[in-house]
Amino acid sequence: MMKKMMSILLAGILVVSMTGCQKEQKTGEETTGMTTGTETTVEDAAPTESGAADRSKELIVYTNSGSDGRDAWLVEKAAEAGFKIQVLNMGASDLTNRLIAEKNNAIADVVFGQNNIEYEKLKKADTLRTWKPDWVDGVDQTLIDADGYYYPVTTTPLVLICNNEMQNPPADWTDLVKDEYKGLYQIHGLDGGTGKTVFASIISRYTDPEGELGISEEGWAVARDYLGNAHKIAEGEDSIGSIISGELPMDMHWASGVLTEQKTRGYKFGVMTPDVGVPYVVESVAIVKTTKYPELAEEFLNWLGSSEIQLAWSDAFGTIPAQKDALENVTDDIKELMSVLKPQQLDWSFIAENIDAWVEKAELEYVK
Amino acid sequence: MIAFKQVEIKYGNFVAIENLNLEIQEGEFFTFLGPSGCGKTTSLRALVGFLTPSRGEILVAGRNVVNMPVEKREIGMVFQSYALFPTMTVFDNIAFGLKVKKFSKTEIEGKVRAVADKIKITDAQLQKNVSELSGGQQQRVALARAIVLEPKILCLDEPLSNLDAKLRIDLRRELKRLQKDLGITTLYVTHDQEEALTLSDRIAVFNNGYIEQVGTPYEIYNHSSSEFVCDFIGDINRLGKNILTEINTQLATSFKTDATGFVRIERCLTRARSGFAVLDAVVQDCEFNGILTKYTLSCMGETVKCLEKNDGYMFYKVGESVELYIDPKDIMQF
Amino acid sequence: MNKMIKKFKDGNVNIPSLILKVALIWFIFSFLIFPNINLLINVFVKDGQFSTAAVSKIMSSARAMNSLKNSFILATASMVTVNISGILIVLFTEYFDIKGAKILSLGFLTTLIYGGVVLVTGYKFVYGSSGIVTKVLMNFFPQMDPNWFVGFGAVLFIMTFSGTSNHMMFLSNAIRGLDYHTIEAAKNMGASQGTILFRIVLPVLKPTIFAITILTFLAGLSTMAGPLIVGGPDFQTINPMIKTFAQMQNSREIAALLAIILGVATSILLIIMQKVEKKGNYISVSKTKAKISRQKIENPVLNVIAHIVAYVMFVIYMLPVVYVFIFSFTDSLAIKTGRISFSSFTLKNYRHLFEMPSAYKPYLVSLVYSIVAAVVVAFIAVAVARIVTKAKNKWDKVYEPLILIPWLLPSTLIAMGLMMTYDVGRVNLFGKVLIGTPVMMLFAYIVVKIPFSYRMIRASFFSLDGNLEEAAKVMGAKPFYTLRRVILPVIMPVVLSVMVLNFNSLLSEYDLSVFLYHPFLQPLGIVIKGASEETATTEAQAMAFVYSVILMVISTASLWLGRYGGFSILKRIILRRTKKEAGDKE
Incomplete structure (x- = not known):
């Protein structure tokens, strides 16, 4: 009885998976056919003249920077400029997973806000298309993807902030592993963008082609202590409050958030400024491969990434624009903070390639 | 149907x-x-x-x-x-x-x-x-x-x-x-x-x-x-070899004596009836429930129950000797 | 085969039931079996080779082993403590004569209207470093650590008092179904109150307690919010870890393997429970049942103790709800820090909610999804329970283990299985691609809620008088008609309870939704969680409380409608009104 049932079940699964494969191949052919077609048109048409695309069509924007009314702001401003858009906000890794899963039938037309690590994954999963914005000359050329898939709009330095009365604060992330700081600094979970990026910025300093996952033994020792000595922020915990009270006087935070918290709480944090610089998360824009309106998407991103809009965005939400002339006009708070920070040089493609494996190892072995 | x-x-x-x-x-x-x-x-x-x-x-x-x-x-x-x-x-x-x-x-x-x-x-x-x-x-x-x-x-x-x-x-x-x-x-x-x-x-x-x-x-x-x-389907008396042999002798019937004979208890009587076998018995127990009285009798070393309607006579006392009347037509044998 | 043909000829084959069975087989195969097997194949077979790397990775991870151990410790411990608190609150509200039982039961029912992160945060407000309980305790013990509410004890404490929903829903039903004559008979034979409780009442409730115990164990295994928020470094459980790995493209085999370990443990437990359950089941022999009346506790000392325990538990149940409610009226800084001053109070959060153009849409989306899913799940659970309880052949019994599959897998994996399977057209779905369509999440909602619903509805089928169905059949009713008009009305209280529970828990569902929601139709869970993301501002976190309070209101309404006769009360009011109107016209 059992055997018979099992065999029928297995046969069923086989049949369905095989038909699934066939379908997959077919849709695969279709999409490749389509994309090769459009790729040529892109090459032919680039750079696109503005107003060439039909603006009555709606664009779907996936973003991880849509919370706190940012999505509504974007829709409104886009409408003023004549774009019809829908903005869908979700977490960074959810966004990546979703786009990869939707690979054959993506809802989105453009992506806005993801960082380099996520874009590298999206690129590898063949979900993006190449293009070139008209504002590309206005940004720091080192921030640009060499393959031409994604282009930066904002940068977010990640900093260590501490209680302003703290004696002898650390000078670099790697100092945190010292015994004197044990149990005194807070870290975000490695599943979130902040925690992951800071972790990557630390251990990618210890590259060793012979080492496990490309990292030397010393690097892993640092990782072990860095994660093991830390206080991991729990959901709903008031991490900023703990800094101010001095209970856990150090925490990592993104620069724009630091400024908001300073304002809300009426407190000025100490900010660590390591010699090597701090990791800058660069938020970029890209076009999804399966979009039906590539010209319109490009036109929209040309508008979104322009220094005028980026300045308005910064004034509204405290972000730090990648456009150099926009950066010159941001609020004084941002200018002041940015004047003391400098970007750490990081090998993003190396990080993107290995980060999942690093995090996996860390989660299994070092995280407490 | x-x-x-x-x-x-x-x-x-x-x-x-x-x-x-x-x-x-x-x-x-x-x-x-x-x-x-x-x-x-x-x-x-x-x-x-x-x-x-x-x-x-x-x-x-x-x-x-x-x-x-x-x-x-x-x-x-x-x-x-x-x-x-x-x-x-x-x-x-x-x-x-x-x-x-x-x-x-x-x-x-x-x-x-x-x-x-x-x-x-x-x-x-x-x-x-x-x-x-x-x-x-x-x-x-x-x-x-x-x-x-x-x-x-x-x-x-x-x-x-x-x-x-x-x-x-x-x-x-x-x-x-x-x-x-x-x-x-x-x-x-x-x-x-x-x-x-x-x-x-x-x-x-x-x-x-x-x-x-x-x-x-x-x-x-x-x-x-x-x-x-x-x-x-009801109360029954089991008649054994002794009683059946006696009935056979009295009435020249031919009941198998090596098999039990069955008779309903209300068909066993203590008042004289013609054509019935007559057996000597002693009252062992008496249960009166209004309309009927149930006697347990000992008869030729066997126990027989009988049921009498309340007919105005005094009840028999335990230990009293009575005559037991059984109609051979009522005896069932299989 | 010949028999079949003959049956067809005689018109003896039940065509609707055949169609139903085929549809169920299709559903079970397409949504319960195939996606999950497809996922496992995808995860463990890399480049055409079966990979066991995950096994050694997990074995060498102290954290994974610890978390696994903790999960089982928590599940086992909570199985005991939740049953104690659950049975106590049901006895207090349904069996013993406790003053104010009605108000008490309102407090004990609060676990039905909120859960997850909101609930645990509520407890943290009460027992955390700036919570009222801690403050009071500090007065007496100035030396104590204000952060005492952390680790295993804290998690278990929260589980103990928040995991009693099923007791309130199903055990109280069972107590009400007790035959009071049995209690009177025992009294008559000189049994003490204790003897009656432990020898007569509780044994009769055993099947229900068993079913609930299984659910409690499963809840303990898969709990997420508790350990994350108050577990601290020393008490982390496995499910958060599974979720972390499930979301990482290349670490899914670790998530899957951990899930399989949990799944195997769960199946072993289920099998044992089922065996034990079979042995110890009773059938009520009472022909005429008497309604139960509350027992006054005769021993005055015990009576006072019972009252004290009941009211202390009431306070424990109510404090977090009250706190969440109060904090929804405070500014964001008060929420973050957990400290309230008079100036913290504001209506801004609520105003903000109603001013936001898109604020009500997530409610609408979640309402529709949850209602549809709850109804479909109830339908499937009833259909399968009926097929299984009426099983004429071995094949009919196969539905049961199959339909319980989702219990063995964490919802994250179920979501991924669906995504990885239906991102291309499959022949069993007629070549339709499900990814990116609104029905995707609906299917997932349905799938995760099936095992629980089935378990509860099956129990009610077993307690049904089989003659009812035969009576209807004799009078010419077709099976479906009988089901609709006779069987369903009888088991409706249980079906409604199950639907209400499903509806309430789906309203703010997050784990599945995050993978599967259609971008235009964001459900509440996503919106609330979005508000508590690390990048969210404090303002957004205040909004999460407002959302939660409104969720509680909706859940309370559904509870009232579905379980406490809300529908019939409404019907009566409407009827009375129409009658009155008709009377006015005359």
Whole structure:
């Protein structure tokens, strides 16, 4: 009885998976056919003249920077400029997973806000298309993807902030592993963008082609202590409050958030400024491969990434624009903070390639 | 009307009914009687269609119904638990079958009221929820529900077993009246021999998946065809070798003396009757219950019980010597 | 085969039931079996080779082993403590004569209207470093650590008092179904109150307690919010870890393997429970049941103790709800820090909610999804429970283990299985691609809620008088008609309870939704979680409380409608009104 049932079940699964494969191949052919077609048109048409695309069509924007009314702001401003858009906000890794899963039938037309690590994954999963914005000359050329898939709009330095009365604060992330700081600094979970990026910025300093996952033994020792000595922020915990009270006087935070918290709480944090610089998360824009309106998407991103809009965005939400002339006009708070920070040089493609494996190892072995 | 032909019913490997053969006439009140687990309910359920026989035929009006769906057999059924629908009112319970058969609203109303009237369910009761009724009232509803569709056959599975004694006798009487009024062929399952005897036109006594005997109450009672039947259906005396030999000598009868003779206790008498065997006995015990007095006698080293109507004589005392009269016609031997 | 043909000829094959069975088989195969097997194949077979790397990775991870151990410790411990508190609150509200039982039961029912992160945060407000309980305790023990509410004890404490929903829903039903005559009979035979409780009442409730115990164990295994928020470094459980790995493209085999370990443990437990359950089941022999009346505790000391325990538990149940409610009226800083001053109170959060153009849409989306899913789940659970309880052959019984499959897998994996399977057209879905369509999440909602619903509805089928169905059949009712008009009305209280529980828990569902929601139709869970993301501002976190309070209101309404006769009360009011209107016209 059992055997018979099992065999029928297995046969069923086989049949369905095989038909699934066939379908997959077919849709695969279709999409490749389509994309090769459009790729040529892109090459032919680039750079696109503005107003060439039909603006009555709606664009779907996936973003991880849509919370706190940012999505509504974007829709409104886009409408003023004549774009019809829908903005869908979700977490960074959810966004990546979703786009990869939707690979054959993506809802989105453009992506806005993801960082380099996520874009590298999206690129590898063949979900993006190449293009070139008209504002590309206005940004720091080192921030640009060499393959031409994604282009930066904002940068977010990640900093260590501490209680302003703290004696002898650390000078670099790697100092945190010292015994004197044990149990005194807070870290975000490695599943979130902040925690992951800071972790990557630390251990990618210890590259060793012979080492496990490309990292030397010393690097892993640092990782072990860095994660093991830390206080991991729990959901709903008031991490900023703990800094101010001095209970856990150090925490990592993104620069724009630091400024908001300073304002809300009426407190000025100490900010660590390591010699090597701090990791800058660069938020970029890209076009999804399966979009039906590539010209319109490009036109929209040309508008979104322009220094005028980026300045308005910064004034509204405290972000730090990648456009150099926009950066010159941001609020004084941002200018002041940015004047003391400098970007750490990081090998993003190396990080993107290995980060999942690093995090996996860390989660299994070092995280407490 | 109904015929079971070589019916065999199995539960898995267990044979519940082996080769059942039976015919029931139109309009007859027919009872399946037997102890629990004898197969009487099983046979009934096979007729109604809840069970499919593994072999044989069940004919209703000449047509084999073994593979006919339950609802097409036109049989009304009353369950031991009544199986009233707890979420519905009395009216809705009775009207259920009519609604299924898509009668019009007025027709339903009319038929339900007519049946309710016949079974003495008041208008106020019709609007109540069934759970608000007493056991006897619930029983009436179950009955009304079973006959409202005017089935050709009515099946009742121990319908009175959950009621108290007085109510049981009242309802029994009503049931009998109703059955005669409607003239409906009725199959009645019970383990209560008194119920069977009072109600039935004919009785089938079941034992262990067999029918021991089919007959009128008179036949079953007075001319039982087996030890099981005569034991099950009433109090019986077992006459042994001593008594039987004595009777044979007295009346020149030829009872087998190596087998038991059975005689109903009320057919053993202590007052003289002509043509009866006379035996000497001593009173061992005496139970008086009003109308009747039951004596336990010791007779030729055997125990015999006898039942006397209250006829004005003084009761015998324990230890008193009496004469015991037995009619040889009443003795059953198998 | 010949038999089949003969049956067809006689018109004896039930065509609707055949169609239903085929549809169920299709559903079970397409949504319960195939996606999950497809996922496992995808995860463990890399480049055409079966990979066991995950096994050694997990074995060498102290954290994974610890978390696994903790999960089982928590599940086992909570199985005991939740049953104690659950049975106590049901006895207090349904069995013993406790003053104010009605108000008490309102407090005990609060676990039904909120859960997850909101609930745990509520507890943290009460027992955390700036919570009222801690403050009071500090007065007496100035030396104590204000952060005492952390670790295993804290998690278990929260589980103990928040995991009693099923007791309130199902055990109280069972107590009400007790035959009071049995209690009177025992009294008559000189049994003490204790003897009656432990020898008569509780044994009768055993099947229900068993079913609930299984659910409690499963909840303990898969709990997420508790350990994350108050577990601290020393008490982390496995499910958060599974979720972390499930979301990482290349670590899914670790998530899957951990899930399989949990799944195997769960199946072993289920099998044992089922065996034990079979042995110890009773059938009520009472023909006429008497309604239960509350027992006054005769021993005055015990009576006082019972009252004290009941009211202390009431306070424990109520405090977090009250706190969440109060904090929804405070500014964001108060929420973050957990400290309230008089100036913290504001209506801004609520105003903000109603001013936001898109604020009500997530509610609408979640309402529709949850209602549809709850209804479909109830339908499937009823259908399968009926097929299984009426099983005529071995094949019919196969539905049961299959339909319980989602219990063995964490919802994250179920979501991924669906995504990875239906991102291309499959023949069993007629070549339709499900990814990116609104029905995707609906299917997932349905799938995860099936096992629980089935378990509860099956129990009610078993307690049904089989003659009811036969009675309807004799009167000519077709099986479906019987089911609709006779069986369903009888088991409706249980079905409604199950639907309410499903509806309430789906309203703010997050784990599945995050993978599967259609971008235009964001459900509440996503919106609320979005508000508590690390990048969200404090303002957004205040909004999460407002959302939660409104969720509680909706849940309370559904509870009232579905379980406490709300529908019939509404019906009566409407009827009365129409009658009155008709009367006015005359």
